[in-house]
Amino acid sequence: MKKNYSLNILLFLILWVLAPLVYANKLVLNDIDWPPYLFSESKHNLSGLGKDVLNECLPKKNFTLTYSKLPIKRTHLYMQSGELDISLYSYKKEREAFVVYGKVPIFTTEYGFAMRADSKVDIHKIEDLHPLIIGHLAGLTYTPELLALIDKKRLVGEISEGHSIDAMFAQLLSSNPRFDIMPNSKQTFYWRAKTLGVADKIKVPKFTVSFRDYFVTVSKNSKNITDTTGFLTSLDSCITQMHNDGRYLALLKKYGLENLAQPKSH
Numbered sequence: 296m297k298k299n300y301s302l303n304i305l306l307f308l309i310l311w312v313l314a315p316l317v318y319a320n321k322l323v324l325n326d327i328d329w330p331p332y333l334f335s336e337s338k339h340n341l342s343g344l345g346k347d348v349l350n351e352c353l354p355k356k357n358f359t360l361t362y363s364k365l366p367i368k369r370t371h372l373y374m375q376s377g378e379l380d381i382s383l384y385s386y387k388k389e390r391e392a393f394v395v396y397g398k399v400p401i402f403t404t405e406y407g408f409a410m411r412a413d414s415k416v417d418i419h420k421i422e423d424l425h426p427l428i429i430g431h432l433a434g435l436t437y438t439p440e441l442l443a444l445i446d447k448k449r450l451v452g453e454i455s456e457g458h459s460i461d462a463m464f465a466q467l468l469s470s471n472p473r474f475d476i477m478p479n480s481k482q483t484f485y486w487r488a489k490t491l492g493v494a495d496k497i498k499v500p501k502f503t504v505s506f507r508d509y510f511v512t513v514s515k516n517s518k519n520i521t522d523t524t525g526f527l528t529s530l531d532s533c534i535t536q537m538h539n540d541g542r543y544l545a546l547l548k549k550y551g552l553e554n555l556a557q558p559k560s561h
Contacts, residue, residue: 320519322380324349325370326362328459330486331550332402332509333383336362344402344550345383349511351542352533354526358519366458367434377516384512385436393515395523399531400508402552404480406437407504409488409497411467416475418500430463430477431456437478438505460487468496478504482552 328335333343373379375393408418421440431445431454448454455474457463466473481499488494511530513523520526537543547553
């Protein structure tokens, strides 16, 4: 009898310790490869700035992160349906129909352009793109001015669309390039070109299209996050604290982003 009692106590203690892990809600996040902000789990030892902040700030007793690798366009569909619980989005008013935004950016990007190093093109304003064929990464969002130009060029066959940054670099640097220039985060260009060993074959003009803040968002149809306001408030507070205590700056340095404008409270 005493032996059974001791065994029951031991089992109770084990379950008490493991319960937060067993019953934690598994939140699904899109596992995209967007260096240096997000790295696909299957390809890299690094997680990326965004994942590092999430892993630091997620209430671990209640939630665990899992990843689903999806194209960018399907991410939007799954955020609408709730098949994805969270995503890192820049602000677009129309997205408020299916997600709730946090208030403190998880990171900030600087959008610009990349072209071949031997290109004679000089970019100082959006209008300078008019005679060029643009490489467009499917699903990537832009400023209204640049988006309007891309939509106009698509009608006349002056857009070449790709589905990965690596494929876009290959198309740009081929002996018969499919486009003249492509927009994306400048930091993504620097990081990926260096990784692919083509940093000396591309150049990134000084012209900046925009700085864009990215936020943690929760799908309004998430089945795993019942208190959306509390969840986002907790994350916002943690990100703010990371700025205050130096942990955020340490992550920026880890990814070579310390010179980029840092996220701020809105």
